[in-house]
Amino acid sequence: MSNKPVCNMDKLYDAVAEKGHVCVGLDTAVDYVPPGERQRAASDAEAVLAFNKAIVDATIDLAACFKVQIAYYEAMGLAGLKTYAETLRYIRERNALIIADIKRGDIADTAARYARAHFEGEFEADFVTLSPYMGMDSLEPWLSYADRKGKGAFVLMRTSNTGMRDFQGLELDAAGIGHHNYRVYDAVGARLMKLAVIHSGQCGYGSFGAVTGCTGCEESLHIRERYGSLFFLIPGYGAQGGAADDAALLLRNGNGGVVNAARSILKAWTAALLKDGEVSADGGAVEEADNAFAAEAARTAALDMRNAIRAAVKSRSRKDSRA
Amino acid sequence: MSNKPVCNMDKLYDAVAEKGHVCVGLDTAVDYVPPGERQRAASDAEAVLAFNKAIVDATIDLAACFKVQIAYYEAMGLAGLKTYAETLRYIRERNALIIADIKRGDIADTAARYARAHFEGEFEADFVTLSPYMGMDSLEPWLSYADRKGKGAFVLMRTSNTGMRDFQGLELDAAGIGHHNYRVYDAVGARLMKLAVIHSGQCGYGSFGAVTGCTGCEESLHIRERYGSLFFLIPGYGAQGGAADDAALLLRNGNGGVVNAARSILKAWTAALLKDGEVSADGGAVEEADNAFAAEAARTAALDMRNAIRAAVKSRSRKDSRA
Numbered sequence: 001m002s003n004k005p006v007c008n009m010d011k012l013y014d015a016v017a018e019k020g021h022v023c024v025g026l027d028t029a030v031d032y033v034p035p036g037e038r039q040r041a042a043s044d045a046e047a048v049l050a051f052n053k054a055i056v057d058a059t060i061d062l063a064a065c066f067k068v069q070i071a072y073y074e075a076m077g078l079a080g081l082k083t084y085a086e087t088l089r090y091i092r093e094r095n096a097l098i099i100a101d102i103k104r105g106d107i108a109d110t111a112a113r114y115a116r117a118h119f120e121g122e123f124e125a126d127f128v129t130l131s132p133y134m135g136m137d138s139l140e141p142w143l144s145y146a147d148r149k150g151k152g153a154f155v156l157m158r159t160s161n162t163g164m165r166d167f168q169g170l171e172l173d174a175a176g177i178g179h180h181n182y183r184v185y186d187a188v189g190a191r192l193m194k195l196a197v198i199h200s201g202q203c204g205y206g207s208f209g210a211v212t213g214c215t216g217c218e219e220s221l222h223i224r225e226r227y228g229s230l231f232f233l234i235p236g237y238g239a240q241g242g243a244a245d246d247a248a249l250l251l252r253n254g255n256g257g258v259v260n261a262a263r264s265i266l267k268a269w270t271a272a273l274l275k276d277g278e279v280s281a282d283g284g285a286v287e288e289a290d291n292a293f294a295a296e297a298a299r300t301a302a303l304d305m306r307n308a309i310r311a312a313v314k315s316r317s318r319k320d321s322r323a
Numbered sequence: 324m325s326n327k328p329v330c331n332m333d334k335l336y337d338a339v340a341e342k343g344h345v346c347v348g349l350d351t352a353v354d355y356v357p358p359g360e361r362q363r364a365a366s367d368a369e370a371v372l373a374f375n376k377a378i379v380d381a382t383i384d385l386a387a388c389f390k391v392q393i394a395y396y397e398a399m400g401l402a403g404l405k406t407y408a409e410t411l412r413y414i415r416e417r418n419a420l421i422i423a424d425i426k427r428g429d430i431a432d433t434a435a436r437y438a439r440a441h442f443e444g445e446f447e448a449d450f451v452t453l454s455p456y457m458g459m460d461s462l463e464p465w466l467s468y469a470d471r472k473g474k475g476a477f478v479l480m481r482t483s484n485t486g487m488r489d490f491q492g493l494e495l496d497a498a499g500i501g502h503h504n505y506r507v508y509d510a511v512g513a514r515l516m517k518l519a520v521i522h523s524g525q526c527g528y529g530s531f532g533a534v535t536g537c538t539g540c541e542e543s544l545h546i547r548e549r550y551g552s553l554f555f556l557i558p559g560y561g562a563q564g565g566a567a568d569d570a571a572l573l574l575r576n577g578n579g580g581v582v583n584a585a586r587s588i589l590k591a592w593t594a595a596l597l598k599d600g601e602v603s604a605d606g607g608a609v610e611e612a613d614n615a616f617a618a619e620a621a622r623t624a625a626l627d628m629r630n631a632i633r634a635a636v637k638s639r640s641r642k643d644s645r646a
Contacts, residue, residue: 072433078404134487170495172496
């Protein structure tokens with residue numbers, strides 16, 4: 001063990017070891033809330049808050065962390081951002097780790113303001129997501145919180161959307177770089193690897209990891225190998241079409257990443273109704289579904305996901321030992 | 324004249340023709356507010372709101388638009404975001420154009436939520452700034468507002484900070500691209516040029532322009548020439564070290580861009596005190612400065628800036644006609 005102070009990335013590493021790789025995404029649109037609960041709530045924002053609390057309670061022992069996507073709350077205006085703050089507070093009070101999915105990216109004093117906004121005060125989170133387009137100076141104010149308060153971040157590196165090819169996936173000039181088939185996201189990864197030498201926890205991973213997704217793609221093993229010190233936030237599970245096998249390729253020795261799922265967990269209750277054959281022609285069962293039902297379905301979905309990823313990791317490590 | 328409907332970029336173009344190129348940046352830290360006003364205010368957030376209103380009133384006939392940097396408001400939590408919303412509303416009620424400097428960038432439903440957050444409701448703005456790292460699909464939900472409501476955006480392209488070199492300034496593989504010395508930001512610019520063919524106003528500029536800054540650099544003329552359909556949001560004036568001549572290189576026929584200044588306008592009152600010799604050893608004059616004094620100094624700074632840019636544009640067009 002190193003004598004470095006424990007940072008949030010260490011806590012996340014330990015949470016993965018203990019609970020598995022599931023990151024529960026609270027990208028909560030109000031239409032994910034059972035309609036009966038929504039009608040009973042004083043406002044959309046309050047309906048979302050009550051729903052979030054039920055999901056957190058039901059999944060807390062299965063979730064390595066919770067990722068809260070701020071866009072869903074910004075879209076509801078000030079009332080939505082109050083729900084965002086209260087959701088973060090609820091998760092924090094339950095001693096679980098929070099990734100604020102904010103994808104901010106700016107420079108100088110503006111970056112310092114953003115860092116203050118999301119690493120202190122009402123919107124304080126344990127981790128944030130950041131966009132690297134403006135350059136490494138855009139990370140500096142956030143890094144100072146890594147050093148002082150153990151905070152962490154996940155920087156957009158190689159995302160799994162089709163637009164990935166437009167900029168982050170472009171191939172760089174080989175002469176300038178020294179090797180072929182080196183892409184913009186490799187430049188981001190390389191800089192994050194350098195940061196990890198200086199800013200890292202006892203677990204061996206840098207305080208700043210990377211958002212890296214790869215649905216059905218061959219680069220994953222290469223990415224995992226090349227960026228060994230980066231803890232990955234892996235999106236695209238479930239409703240976004242990814243799968244446990246894809247995620248397992250980006251993990252390392254059974255750790256080194258969390259896998260996010262939002263809709264497939266939050267909306268599991270609608271699938272559960274269909275499965276139970278409870279959806280009648282008049283939609284009566286949908287009307288009667290409540291947060292308790294949604295939370296139970298979310299728990300089952302999170303559990304299935306955890307087990308599927310663990311099985312995929314096990315299957316991979318068998319393949320590795322045979323190879 | 325084309326028979327396209329008038330969009331916000333047309334309005335901005337007209338505002339530049341009428342009022343000049345100054346974009347007043349409301350990056351209002353509470354310590355920019357005169358201390359006396361701050362003490363009298365019920366809270367920091369209210370002090371910032373009153374200060375913003377005074378600045379808007381004093382510069383509205385000189386400002387092509389106002390750019391509000393949301394990071395400064397996020398850093399004050401919910402109260403700060405209320406001030407953000409009220410600042411936007413105040414500017415809108417005065418019929419001036421608003422750029423929400425939010426640099427958001429996400430995909431799919433999340434991007435749609437962000438677009439709703441900033442093109443509708445309490446945080447509605449005329450333009451936003453966006454980060455292109457995730458790819459062109461990250462722009463789609465915002466573009467639908469360009470088509471339906473005439474909204475506009477400025478996408479980060481080539482920024483003027485030192486970190487610019489880290490990713491956006493990297494040279495791309497010539498074989499893949501077909502020409503040399505082509506950088507990541509050129510790939511962004513080229514995609515925005517394509518968008519401008521489809522989504523543009525009567526003024527000939529695309530609804531989605533670019534954030535492009537270049538302090539003392541030779542690429543400006545090249546950038547202006549290559550990206551002729553892109554209206555530029557040019558940062559870096561004043562406190563950030565830029566100058567009118569730099570900005571003029573990125574303008575086109577006396578239009579085609581706005582130049583942002585924040586601190587040099589918002590904090591002009593402290594410079595005005597020094598100039599008047601009114602700063603006494605005990606700081607009494609600073610204590611006595613009020614929003615009216617700050618607003619008057621802001622007006623003078625904005626006027627000087629407008630005239631300096633106009634002079635630089637005139638000087639350049641003389642050079643061009645001689646060449």
